[in-house]
Amino acid sequence: MALIVQKYGGTSVGGLNRIRRVAQKVKTLAEAGNQVVVVLSAMAGETDRLLRLAQEVHPDPDERELDVLLATGEQQSVALFCIASHAVGLDAHSLLGFQAGLLTNHRYGKARIELVDALRVHELLDQGKVVVVAGFQGVDEDTGDLTTLGRGGSDTTAVAMAAALKADVCEIYTDVEGVFTTDPNIVPEARKLERISYEEMLEMASLGAKVLDIRSVEFAAKFGVRIHVRSTFTDREGTMVVPEEQIKEQLIISGVAYNKNEARITIKGVPDQPGVARKVFTPISNAGIVVDVIIQNTSVDGTTDLTFTVPKTDYKKAMGLLSTVCSEIGAKEVLGDPNIAKVSIIGIGMRNHAGVASKMFGALADEGINIQTINTSEIKVSCVIDEKYTELAVRALHKAFGLAEGLEPAAEDI
Amino acid sequence: MALIVQKYGGTSVGGLNRIRRVAQKVKTLAEAGNQVVVVLSAMAGETDRLLRLAQEVHPDPDERELDVLLATGEQQSVALFCIASHAVGLDAHSLLGFQAGLLTNHRYGKARIELVDALRVHELLDQGKVVVVAGFQGVDEDTGDLTTLGRGGSDTTAVAMAAALKADVCEIYTDVEGVFTTDPNIVPEARKLERISYEEMLEMASLGAKVLDIRSVEFAAKFGVRIHVRSTFTDREGTMVVPEEQIKEQLIISGVAYNKNEARITIKGVPDQPGVARKVFTPISNAGIVVDVIIQNTSVDGTTDLTFTVPKTDYKKAMGLLSTVCSEIGAKEVLGDPNIAKVSIIGIGMRNHAGVASKMFGALADEGINIQTINTSEIKVSCVIDEKYTELAVRALHKAFGLAEGLEPAAEDI
Numbered sequence: 128m129a130l131i132v133q134k135y136g137g138t139s140v141g142g143l144n145r146i147r148r149v150a151q152k153v154k155t156l157a158e159a160g161n162q163v164v165v166v167l168s169a170m171a172g173e174t175d176r177l178l179r180l181a182q183e184v185h186p187d188p189d190e191r192e193l194d195v196l197l198a199t200g201e202q203q204s205v206a207l208f209c210i211a212s213h214a215v216g217l218d219a220h221s222l223l224g225f226q227a228g229l230l231t232n233h234r235y236g237k238a239r240i241e242l243v244d245a246l247r248v249h250e251l252l253d254q255g256k257v258v259v260v261a262g263f264q265g266v267d268e269d270t271g272d273l274t275t276l277g278r279g280g281s282d283t284t285a286v287a288m289a290a291a292l293k294a295d296v297c298e299i300y301t302d303v304e305g306v307f308t309t310d311p312n313i314v315p316e317a318r319k320l321e322r323i324s325y326e327e328m329l330e331m332a333s334l335g336a337k338v339l340d341i342r343s344v345e346f347a348a349k350f351g352v353r354i355h356v357r358s359t360f361t362d363r364e365g366t367m368v369v370p371e372e373q374i375k376e377q378l379i380i381s382g383v384a385y386n387k388n389e390a391r392i393t394i395k396g397v398p399d400q401p402g403v404a405r406k407v408f409t410p411i412s413n414a415g416i417v418v419d420v421i422i423q424n425t426s427v428d429g430t431t432d433l434t435f436t437v438p439k440t441d442y443k444k445a446m447g448l449l450s451t452v453c454s455e456i457g458a459k460e461v462l463g464d465p466n467i468a469k470v471s472i473i474g475i476g477m478r479n480h481a482g483v484a485s486k487m488f489g490a491l492a493d494e495g496i497n498i499q500t501i502n503t504s505e506i507k508v509s510c511v512i513d514e515k516y517t518e519l520a521v522r523a524l525h526k527a528f529g530l531a532e533g534l535e536p537a538a539e540d541i
Numbered sequence: 542m543a544l545i546v547q548k549y550g551g552t553s554v555g556g557l558n559r560i561r562r563v564a565q566k567v568k569t570l571a572e573a574g575n576q577v578v579v580v581l582s583a584m585a586g587e588t589d590r591l592l593r594l595a596q597e598v599h600p601d602p603d604e605r606e607l608d609v610l611l612a613t614g615e616q617q618s619v620a621l622f623c624i625a626s627h628a629v630g631l632d633a634h635s636l637l638g639f640q641a642g643l644l645t646n647h648r649y650g651k652a653r654i655e656l657v658d659a660l661r662v663h664e665l666l667d668q669g670k671v672v673v674v675a676g677f678q679g680v681d682e683d684t685g686d687l688t689t690l691g692r693g694g695s696d697t698t699a700v701a702m703a704a705a706l707k708a709d710v711c712e713i714y715t716d717v718e719g720v721f722t723t724d725p726n727i728v729p730e731a732r733k734l735e736r737i738s739y740e741e742m743l744e745m746a747s748l749g750a751k752v753l754d755i756r757s758v759e760f761a762a763k764f765g766v767r768i769h770v771r772s773t774f775t776d777r778e779g780t781m782v783v784p785e786e787q788i789k790e791q792l793i794i795s796g797v798a799y800n801k802n803e804a805r806i807t808i809k810g811v812p813d814q815p816g817v818a819r820k821v822f823t824p825i826s827n828a829g830i831v832v833d834v835i836i837q838n839t840s841v842d843g844t845t846d847l848t849f850t851v852p853k854t855d856y857k858k859a860m861g862l863l864s865t866v867c868s869e870i871g872a873k874e875v876l877g878d879p880n881i882a883k884v885s886i887i888g889i890g891m892r893n894h895a896g897v898a899s900k901m902f903g904a905l906a907d908e909g910i911n912i913q914t915i916n917t918s919e920i921k922v923s924c925v926i927d928e929k930y931t932e933l934a935v936r937a938l939h940k941a942f943g944l945a946e947g948l949e950p951a952a953e954d955i
Contacts, residue, residue: 143598177617184557184625192627195635196620199613203591206610211598213606221609225639226685247685271640 129295130252131156134166134262134285138302139359140204141171146211149300149359153257154217162252164292165219166262166285167208169200190235194264194275198224201261201281209259219257222247224273225266227258228291229284231274233267238274240265240283240346243291260288279340286343290350297352299339300359305366306331306338308530309383313518316531320381321364324371327381330473330507344368371475379476379483380528383521386469389419390442391499391511393434394449396459399426406456407433410448416441420469420509422500430459434500436511439465467499468517471509472524484508490527496520543709544666545570548580548676548699552716553773554618555585560625563714563773567671568631576666578706579633580676580699581622583614604649608678608689612638615675615695623673633671636661638687639680641672642705643698645688647681652688654679654697654760657705674702693754700757704764711761711768713753718772719779720745720752722944723797727932730945734795735778738785741795744887744921758782785889793890793897794942797935800883803833804856805913805925806863807848810873813840820870821847824862830855834883834923836914844873848914850925853879881913882931885923886938898922904941910934 133153140146149165157163177196181188188196205221212219228244251258262281265274276283282299289297304319306328311317323331325348332341338356347354347368357365367373397403404423411418421435437445442465449461477483484501487508491498496519500511512520525531547567554560563579571577591610595602602610619635626633642658665672676695679688690697696713703711718733720742725731737745739762746755752770761768761782771779781787811817818837825832835849851859856879863875891897898915901922905912910933914925926934939945 143594147598180557180621181624184561184621185628188624189627192620192623192635195637196617196624199616199620202613202616203610206606206613207594207598209606210595210602210610213603214599221606223609223687273637 128160128162130162130164130292132164132166132285132289132292132294132297133300134281134298135168135300135359136281136302137168137171137173139300140167140208143207143211146204146208147215150208150212150215150217150219152359153212153219154215157217157257163257164248164252164288164294165208165257165259166281166288167201167204167259168262168281169197169204173200173203191272194235194273197275198261198264198273201263205259205261212257212259217257218255219259220251221259221261222251223261224264224284225271227260227288229260229265229287230268231265231276233270233272233274235272235274237277238265238267240276240287241268243287245288245291248288248292260284276342279343282340282343283346286346286350286352286354289352290346294352296355297347298355298357299343300357301338302358302360303338304358304361304363305356306368306382308381308533309521309525310385313521314383314525314531317525318531318533320366322367322369322374323381324374324475325368326371326506327473327475328368330471330504331382331384339368374475378474378533379480380472380474380530381476382473383524383528383530384471384473385517385521386471387514387517388439389436389467389469390439390445390463390465391434391436391467392442392445392449392461392463393432394453394458394461395432396430397433398457399429399431403456404433407449407452410452411437411445414441414444414448416445420500420502420511422502436467436469466514467511468514468520469509469511470517470520470524471507472528473507475506477508478505486527487524490523491520494519494523496523542574542576544576544578544706546578546580546699546703546706546708546711547714548695548712549582549714549773550695550716551582551585551587553714554581554622557621557625560618560622561629564622564626564629564631564633566773567626567633568629571631571671577671578662578666578702578708579622579671579673580695580702581615581618581673582676582695583618587614587617605686608649608687611689612675612678612687615677619673619675626671626673631671632669633673634665635673635675636665637675638678638698639685641674641702643674643679643701644682645679645690647684647686647688649686649688651691652679652681654690654701655682657701659702659705662702662706674698690756693757696754696757697760700760700764700766700768703766704760708766711766713757713768713770714773715752715770716772716774717752718775718777719770720782720796722795722947723935723939724799727935728939728945731939732945732947734780736781736783736788737795738788738889739782740785740920741887741889742782744885744918745796745798753782788889792888792944792947793894794886794888794944795890796887797938797942797944798885798887799931799935801928801931802853803850803881803883804853804859804877804879805848805850805881806856806859806875806877807846808863808867808872808875809846810844811847812871813843813845817870818847821863821866824866825851825859828855828858828862830859834914834916834925836916850881850883880928881925882928882934883923883925884931884934884938885921886942887921889920891922892919900941901938904937905934908933908937910937
């Protein structure tokens with residue numbers, strides 16, 4: 128007997144028939160003698176619908192009230208799921224965020240879970256019930272206000288519940304079969320990974336492989352929650368996201384990620400003085416623009432070039448702000464290019480292997496792809512290239528590192 | 542400065558434009574220096590939509606989960622209303638049932654309010670905010686489960702809040718202009734009453750004049766809450782529902798009510814023995830059929846006739862049950878008529894006036910309408926007649942008692 132937390136996303140509960148199917152699936156698991164906690168998202172499209180309603184009455188809706196509104200999506204899911212469960216003979220019991228003890232801070236719209244008081248959930252499990260928790264929502268422990276965790280928040284709800292309950296596994300059901308070595312739409316030979324470490328998953332997630340919400344992976348890493356990413360629509364095993372020490376395979380690279388949603392900006396001839404970077408990034412940050420990669424090279428003749436990327440949607444706004452900043456700091460000029468992409472290779476194996484980066488650069492060079500910028504972390508190398516070469520680059524890297532073949536990981540403790 | 546509780550029904554908040562209009566209306570009141578608590582229903586049609594969804598997944602949905610589902614209707618209303626309020630510059634703050642301290646028992650779907658802990662509402666009012674409370678919902682004080690109060694429950698929420706806050710008045714906004722002497726669709730001269738007593742309102746409500754939920758009137762009577770029933774769509778005064786001693790007018794009859802939703806059943810030749818009535822009504826009640834009027838006359842030759850009414854929708858079921866009962870108790874036969882109507886005259890004035898009933902019988906006789914049964918309470922006389930004469934009877938009674946003219950009530954303390 129195991130204690131299993133399962134999270135089903137909006138597509139998995141998008142419609143009454145799908146809800147029925149998931150209820151049947153949970154029933155099978157419960158009847159096999161497992162204790163099951165189910166975390167649900169809102170039905171597909173519902174959160175967007177509510178958001179549109181709010182924006183129709185106010186262009187910038189109050190965040191507290193918006194959370195009250197958006198929380199109804201998950202509330203409807205859990206109630207309908209439990210009603211459907213009873214129809215198939217499953218004893219399911221819904222809990223809203225405040226009832227499940229999901230206590231958060233008061234940052235409406237992007238609240239952080241501070242504490243999970245799982246007493247009630249434990250009681251219900253002990254009574255033999257399947258507990259169905261509304262994802263995405265919590266309650267401010269000071270005021271009793273409803274809060275929401277932001278997009279993808281139901282993943283975090285599931286992982287937090289799994290941590291609090293010391294669950295054996297947290298299964299995240301989605302519309303893909305797991306985490307792949309790269310996007311199968313670009314590389315048909317992309318291989319589903321049997322296991323991936325938290326660190327790699329974080330890099331994959333933040334680089335645009337949108338399988339898991341990044342905060343849920345951080346949470347899982349912190350509390351050692353084993354995540355199983357898998358498909359609602361098949362029974363095949365998906366990908367386990369686990370601590371690094373549980374990964375025994377010797378692959379250097381686990382995956383190739385790409386991100387086409389950013390634009391590159393370069394300020395040329397920046398005076399190499401203390402405080403200049405602050406002058407550049409303060410107005411950008413005040414405008415709510417999130418800067419990703421920042422690269423500054425050693426200065427030559429007292430000036431340097433500063434390159435960074437911003438979301439494509441913020442590109443024009445950023446360029447406008449920087450034309451002022453440029454003259455203020457006495458820089459030479461601001462150049463920008465919205466038509467770029469970032470391709471990255473990710474793998475904990477590269478820590479102990481020299482030559483990974485140069486192999487990457489060689490593979491790109493062989494295809495005639497120019498590298499605009501390079502930056503690296505301990506388990507990742509990213510290059511900014513011309514956007515039009517994205518697919519070509521991803522295919523070349525996938526091949527160069529032999530990801531389609533892979534080694535079968537030594538499954539030690541599944 | 543007054544403390545005013547206002548309740549707006551589903552039609553009043555049915556659509557974003559209407560929500561905006563109500564927000565503007567509340568703003569005017571608040572800017573005049575009043576403290577305002579607004580209680581909202583779900584947007585028109587939403588509760589029915591959710592109910593249909595639930596019934597699609599289970600013919601008889603679990604009551605606890607159904608309440609979780611239905612409560613989202615009011616939750617969406619209050620959030621959208623507050624967002625719209627901010628757009629017109631009104632500082633509104635939503636509270637769900639559990640946040641507003643609406644503590645109920647655990648009878649899902651028809652919970653009774655046990656206690657209103659209005660501390661939070663008071664705090665927010667003191668901060669100069671308009672407090673917007675989700676109607677229809679509460680929280681079980683023992684388990685923390687969401688509960689709903691049943692159809693029309695938002696009226697009760699408003700009256701309970703008004704009682705707890707010792708509000709100056711509880712305004713119930715609806716799509717009619719107040720309480721009329723009778724249905725204006727039948728009698729165009731029907732007059733809007735300026736005042737009506739709780740007792741009369743209870744009789745009117747239970748007899749089919751669906752302006753106010755009957756439980757809200759009982760609540761108001763118990764705690765002396767002054768209710769003002771009025772239209773969302775005009776600024777005209779509606780009808781005050783107040784304690785009897787605040788009514789100074791000398792009219793004998795306040796209104797004529799009718800109810801076409803019942804069917805009459807008569808058991809003839811019932812042996813006049815102890816326990817017979819119980820044998821008749823126990824199977825009826827076990828089948829969930831609500832019996833309204835019961836009339837039994839003095840027995841002749843050791844048998845009597847027993848007449849009662851049931852909802853038209855339960856008529857066939859009741860007749861089926863009674864054919865068995867009839868032979869068990871040795872009664873002669875069961876006769877039934879689904880094509881009947883009940884017409885009633887209501888008025889606290891009739892307590893001190895003889896001849897009211899005979900005037901009623903005379904008015905019906907003058908129109909050639911046969912009276913099938915008669916029953917009376919202290920402030921009401923009801924007759925069952927052939928359904929096809931309903932409108933004729935209502936018009937005749939309205940005229941006979943001079944209701945169109947009326948006396949102007951002596952307004953003592955409006």
